[in-house]
Amino acid sequence: xxxxxxxxxxxxxxxxxxxxxxxxxxxxxxxxxxxxxxxxxxxxxxxxxxxxxxxxxxxxxxxxxxxxxxxxxxxxxxxxxxxxxxxxxxxxxxxxxxxxxxxxxxxxxxxxxxxxxxxxxxxxxxxxxxxxxxxxxxxxxxxxxxxxxxxxxxxxxxxxxxxxxxxxxxxxxxxxxxxxxxxxxxxxxxxxxxxxxxxxxxxxxxxxxxxxxxxxxxxxxxxxxxxxxxxxxxxxxxxxxxxxxxxxxxxxxxxxxxxxxxxxxxxxxxxxxxxxxxxxxxxxxxxxxxxxxxxxxxxxxxxxxxxxxxxxxxxxxxxxx
Amino acid sequence: xxxxxxxxxxxxxxxxxxxxxxxxxxxxxxxxxxxxxxxxxxxxxxxxxxxxxxxxxxxxxxxxxxxxxxxxxxxxxxxxxxxxxxxxxxxxxxxxxxxxxxxxxxxxxxxxxxxxxxxxxxxxxxxxxxxxxxxxxxxxxxxxxxxxxxxxxxxxxxxxxxxxxxxxxxxxxxxxxxxxxxxxxxxxxxxxxxxxxxxxxxxxxxxxxxxxxxxxxxxxxxxxxxxxxxxxxxxxxxxxxxxxxxxxxxxxxxxxxxxxxxxxxxxxxxxxxxxxxxxxxxxxxxxxxxxxxxxxxxxxxxxxxxxxxxxxxxxxxxxxxxxxxxxxxxxxxxxxxxxxxxxxxxxxxxxx
Numbered sequence: 250x251x252x253x254x255x256x257x258x259x260x261x262x263x264x265x266x267x268x269x270x271x272x273x274x275x276x277x278x279x280x281x282x283x284x285x286x287x288x289x290x291x292x293x294x295x296x297x298x299x300x301x302x303x304x305x306x307x308x309x310x311x312x313x314x315x316x317x318x319x320x321x322x323x324x325x326x327x328x329x330x331x332x333x334x335x336x337x338x339x340x341x342x343x344x345x346x347x348x349x350x351x352x353x354x355x356x357x358x359x360x361x362x363x364x365x366x367x368x369x370x371x372x373x374x375x376x377x378x379x380x381x382x383x384x385x386x387x388x389x390x391x392x393x394x395x396x397x398x399x400x401x402x403x404x405x406x407x408x409x410x411x412x413x414x415x416x417x418x419x420x421x422x423x424x425x426x427x428x429x430x431x432x433x434x435x436x437x438x439x440x441x442x443x444x445x446x447x448x449x450x451x452x453x454x455x456x457x458x459x460x461x462x463x464x465x466x467x468x469x470x471x472x473x474x475x476x477x478x479x480x481x482x483x484x485x486x487x488x489x490x491x492x493x494x495x496x497x498x499x500x501x502x503x504x505x506x507x508x509x510x511x512x513x514x515x516x517x518x519x520x521x522x523x524x525x526x527x528x529x530x531x532x533x534x535x536x537x538x539x540x541x542x543x544x545x546x547x548x549x550x551x552x553x554x555x556x557x558x559x560x561x562x563x564x565x566x567x568x569x570x
Numbered sequence: 571x572x573x574x575x576x577x578x579x580x581x582x583x584x585x586x587x588x589x590x591x592x593x594x595x596x597x598x599x600x601x602x603x604x605x606x607x608x609x610x611x612x613x614x615x616x617x618x619x620x621x622x623x624x625x626x627x628x629x630x631x632x633x634x635x636x637x638x639x640x641x642x643x644x645x646x647x648x649x650x651x652x653x654x655x656x657x658x659x660x661x662x663x664x665x666x667x668x669x670x671x672x673x674x675x676x677x678x679x680x681x682x683x684x685x686x687x688x689x690x691x692x693x694x695x696x697x698x699x700x701x702x703x704x705x706x707x708x709x710x711x712x713x714x715x716x717x718x719x720x721x722x723x724x725x726x727x728x729x730x731x732x733x734x735x736x737x738x739x740x741x742x743x744x745x746x747x748x749x750x751x752x753x754x755x756x757x758x759x760x761x762x763x764x765x766x767x768x769x770x771x772x773x774x775x776x777x778x779x780x781x782x783x784x785x786x787x788x789x790x791x792x793x794x795x796x797x798x799x800x801x802x803x804x805x806x807x808x809x810x811x812x813x814x815x816x817x818x819x820x821x822x823x824x825x826x827x828x829x830x831x832x833x834x835x836x837x838x839x840x841x842x843x844x845x846x847x848x849x850x851x852x853x854x855x856x857x858x859x860x861x862x863x864x865x866x867x868x869x870x871x872x873x874x875x876x877x878x879x880x881x882x883x884x885x886x887x888x889x890x891x892x893x894x895x896x897x898x899x900x901x902x903x904x905x906x907x908x909x910x911x912x913x914x915x916x917x918x919x920x921x922x
Contacts, residue, residue: 434847
């Protein structure tokens with residue numbers, strides 16, 4: 250079952266003794282098989298909550314509103330057993346930390362074999378061959394020796410490759426990479442970006458890349474969702490986001506990235522102010538308290554989507570079509 | 571002008587094997603050169619960027635400079651005086667400061683900010699008449715409200731914790747600040763804040779800084795000079811602008827080319843570098859970078875390059891440095907196939 254991913258008006262709220270925390274509010278998101286979509290934002294913007302929701306891994310105290318349709322099935326309405334099955338078969342997650350993603354006391358080969366537990370038709374030798382082929386595919390040479398290795402014997406970049414191999418072994422329709430290069434050095438990061446691009450050639454599912462690193466998003470994605478304080482504030486094709494951004498937050502975020510300036514700057518640009526508390530979300534636009542272009546409507550009502558082009562929409566009162 | 575800090579041929583070695591292995595082996599195992607014959611000088615008011623991947627020995631070098639890790643050989647001269655004995659190092663540490671990598675982790679979770687800030691003064695035996703007022707003054711200096719004296723470290727955001735770290739490091743008015751990954755883990759909007767703050771205070775207080783990082787995009791705007799480290803050795807040093815404009819060492823060129831560019835119109839086709847940083851346990855023969863170098867030749871595999879000064883300011887450890895317009899530079903560009911500006915064919919948008 251590979252299919253279209255469609256989140257509709259997705260909200261996630263946690264009840265805490267201090268009040269309700271609105272971690273995610275009214276998120277709409279769409280991806281078709283073959284798409285690579287990027288979710289970008291700073292810490293606290295809700296990107297982790299969003300991927301956790303997509304991977305069906307939210308804790309029990311999360312109150313989910315809206316729908317996540319995947320291949321026509323509403324993931325939020327499934328029971329625990331159905332969810333578990335979907336996670337193993339259809340949805341795979343590559344997490345940020347390649348150090349802790351594996352069990353330290355089992356060999357890589359044994360752990361990868363677990364990802365094939367649904368393939369009861371395969372014998373031991375066939376499984377091994379399949380795993381070895383997958384390791385080759387993610388760029389690990391000498392697969393037999395690596396399968397006998399323990400996680401601590403591999404470098405960070407190598408472990409991230411193994412994590413990607415593990416995710417692909419289940420032949421998922423939806424692959425979520427949560428900050429896949431954050432823990433890696435720049436040369437390893439470049440190699441993992443290259444690997445993900447290569448994989449895309451013969452992978453027919455959806456890839457969701459979550460990152461705070463604008464460079465990674467620009468290198469990998471077709472479409473980008475920019476998040477701020479639990480909301481998507483701008484969505485569009487990667488070129489529109491990086492070259493024709495309209496939301497003041499997207500613009501400010503892009504302007505902050507020192508990688509955009511080849512000449513030395515005496516002062517680095519910053520965004521003044523700080524994130525609003527998710528327990529007391531501002532009444533109007535979430536970005537209004539920090540926005541230099543704020544005017545009356547911004548503090549009164551939350552802005553609606555303004556569609557700028559077929560593949561570019563923004564939530565800002567200041568943007569007129 | 572006299573350098574604040576001058577280092578000559580500094581090496582840090584770790585002995586190998588446990589006690590048992592050492593007792594049983596008649597011949598001692600060769601020691602690991604974690605930092606290998608590093609020479610550097612830091613002028614007053616200057617910011618030096620020490621750049622390298624994890625495992626290149628950056629942090630070990632910083633610790634050795636302050637006497638926190640014993641040095642195997644080499645000389646450290648701080649403000650004109652050679653530093654040798656533990657007492658010398660103690661004296662040096664009084665006028666230098668280390669900003670640790672993990673901002674929250676380096677603050678005691680059981681102490682309030684006010685106490686954490688005045689602690690360095692108390693430890694150094696400075697008379698502090700009013701701890702609270704002193705702490706508030708220090709907070710004001712780094713742009714935090716005075717009310718923060720009552721907060722615990724876990725009540726601070728990443729950026730605020732960094733600011734507290736800056737205030738603490740500068741409490742003793744050091745002449746030298748060593749900042750280990752000052753922006754690791756910070757969002758881009760906050761990263762600029764912390765760096766601007768350090769720059770402002772540097773101008774105001776006039777200390778020299780050494781910034782240890784693997785973030786090239788950041789150091790480009792902050793560093794006056796760069797020192798690139800690979801497997802414990804300095805492979806290239808030079809003024810930041812010049813190094814970025816025309817890197818001499820293939821490793822430096824590779825690092826610069828690896829940095830993802832936040833522009834989808836300038837996606838890269840492929841990457842120059844293959845493989846990973848080798849382990850110091852198995853240091854490659856000859857030039858240590860030859861295993862990953864796209865233009866390595868036979869000589870690189872057998873003979874270790876010596877330091878070459880290409881100009882009075884630029885040093886490189888390479889047999890075949892990438893001089894602008896030279897055949898090595900051309901070979902590097904060809905070998906790396908790193909064609910910026912060309913779109914990757916498989917990255918074209920597919921019809922939905």
